[in-house]
Amino acid sequence: MATDDEADRDPLFRYDEPIFADEDLLRISHLPGPNRIVGRDEHMQKVAEALNPAIFGQEPTHLFIFGKTGTGKSLISRSVSKRVENEAQHENVNVKTAFIDCGEQTTEASVIKTIGRELNDPNETGIKVPQRGLGTGDYYDRLWQIIDTCSDVVIVILDEIDMLEDDEVLRKLSRAGENRRVTDSTIGIIGISNKIDFPDELNERVKSSFAHDELVFPPYDAHQLVDILQNRADAFRDGVLSDDAVPLTAALAAQEHGDARKAIDILRNAGRIATKQEDEEVTEEHVYAAKEKTEADRFAELIEGAPTQAKAILLALTLLTENKPRDQFPTQQIYRQYQTIASDLDMDPLSERRVQEILQEQDFLNVINSETKGRGRGRGVHTKHRLLEEPEIVKKVLNRDSRIADLGI
Numbered sequence: 405m406a407t408d409d410e411a412d413r414d415p416l417f418r419y420d421e422p423i424f425a426d427e428d429l430l431r432i433s434h435l436p437g438p439n440r441i442v443g444r445d446e447h448m449q450k451v452a453e454a455l456n457p458a459i460f461g462q463e464p465t466h467l468f469i470f471g472k473t474g475t476g477k478s479l480i481s482r483s484v485s486k487r488v489e490n491e492a493q494h495e496n497v498n499v500k501t502a503f504i505d506c507g508e509q510t511t512e513a514s515v516i517k518t519i520g521r522e523l524n525d526p527n528e529t530g531i532k533v534p535q536r537g538l539g540t541g542d543y544y545d546r547l548w549q550i551i552d553t554c555s556d557v558v559i560v561i562l563d564e565i566d567m568l569e570d571d572e573v574l575r576k577l578s579r580a581g582e583n584r585r586v587t588d589s590t591i592g593i594i595g596i597s598n599k600i601d602f603p604d605e606l607n608e609r610v611k612s613s614f615a616h617d618e619l620v621f622p623p624y625d626a627h628q629l630v631d632i633l634q635n636r637a638d639a640f641r642d643g644v645l646s647d648d649a650v651p652l653t654a655a656l657a658a659q660e661h662g663d664a665r666k667a668i669d670i671l672r673n674a675g676r677i678a679t680k681q682e683d684e685e686v687t688e689e690h691v692y693a694a695k696e697k698t699e700a701d702r703f704a705e706l707i708e709g710a711p712t713q714a715k716a717i718l719l720a721l722t723l724l725t726e727n728k729p730r731d732q733f734p735t736q737q738i739y740r741q742y743q744t745i746a747s748d749l750d751m752d753p754l755s756e757r758r759v760q761e762i763l764q765e766q767d768f769l770n771v772i773n774s775e776t777k778g779r780g781r782g783r784g785v786h787t788k789h790r791l792l793e794e795p796e797i798v799k800k801v802l803n804r805d806s807r808i809a810d811l812g813i
């Protein structure tokens with residue numbers, strides 16, 4: 405029988421959680437403790453060596469870390485920095501870390517402003533760092549004051565460093581740390597990128613002023629992914645994970661490249677699907693369904709915000725691919741299919757040239773692969789396009805756009 409309390413509860417919500425014990429452990433933003441980090445001892449040691457001087461108030465070695473997505477670059481940087489912060493306290497040294505996503509903060513001013521805002525404690529410094537309204541120079545002045553007041557050493561982690569519009573900020577940060585007239589504190593920079601070919605380009609640009617060590621993080625193999633997942637299995641209630649769930653998740657995530665982010669996302673989604681279906685166990689079926697959902701979510705992120713025109717073009721290629729899987733299609737053929745869709749959507753069709761440009765932009769997003777070939781002398785060039793995702797997944801995502809869903813395709 406329901407108690408009075410239960411009877412009072414709003415039936416719109418659920419109050420039991422039969423699958424998860426602590427779902428937060430599977431959130432990507434969650435920073436796991438050192439005992440949950442697997443298979444990166446050597447890399448962790450190298451990052452620790454570079455940051456070691458910070459514990460004694462001295463300048464760390466700057467580092468650049470490269471590796472594909474989900475290989476633990478941010479995790480290891482953040483985790484080791486945190487441990488440096490803790491250790492330094494024993495030496496009465498104040499180390500602070502700022503983590504900046506350069507995908508969002510692409511300009512010099514916004515990077516400096518964001519570092520300032522992350523490090524600043526206005527009660528301690530009496531300094532304000534407004535969101536807007538200051539020139540780049542003023543943001544720098546405030547940052548140096550904040551650093552001097554709040555810390556002895558600052559570790560600046562620049563994630564997606566390749567997205568920075570210019571390197572001036574790297575040059576100024578690295579020089580400031582060496583120049584006691586700018587600030588009394590020292591600064592260590594960790595740059596992170598998943599563009600493996602980035603170092604050469606960057607080296608050319610900042611070689612003279614910016615000495616750094618480089619580290620490459622390889623993808624995980626399926627065994628390492630199993631260990632990573634097993635170390636978070638307490639996110640689930642006892643006995644809820646079937647024996648197959650973790651090995652299957654690891655195997656699916658290792659298919660492209662060993663991506664821990666994808667593995668964790670799949671396992672979490674599997675748990676959510678089981679919860680939704682009111683099942684008592686997370687099984688193989690949940691994992692397969694979760695893989696599809698995780699891929700659709702990622703893909704959705706990629707094309708989110710794309711204009712309906714671009715989606716119509718993508719739909720054209722998707723419909724062609726559905727009839728002839730894994731084939732390449734010339735721009736002209738995609739354009740004809742697109743014209744029909746545009747007219748069904750009551751949209752003014754774009755020119756063939758513009759469609760070609762958009763297809764190549766999509767190529768840039770890794771949704772489509774485009775290849776341009778010469779047809780022989782005097783016959784010009786032509787481009788063929790191939791969809792890289794499963795048409796079914798693409799259609800599912802495109803159907804989230806209400807105008808496209810109305811077509812009933």
Ligand SMILES: Nc1ncnc2c1ncn2[C@@H]1O[C@H](COP(=O)(O)OP(=O)(O)OP(=O)(O)O)[C@@H](O)[C@H]1O
Nearest residue numbers: 432441442473474475476477478479598632664665
């Ligand atoms: N060795 C590991 N042990 C435990 N968890 C890990 C490990 N490596 C990565 N993870 C987890 O996988 C997820 C992705 O890791 P992380 O963000 O560090 O990858 P990344 O290489 O920085 O990827 P991206 O380039 O996409 O930002 C995080 O949730 C992280 O906690």
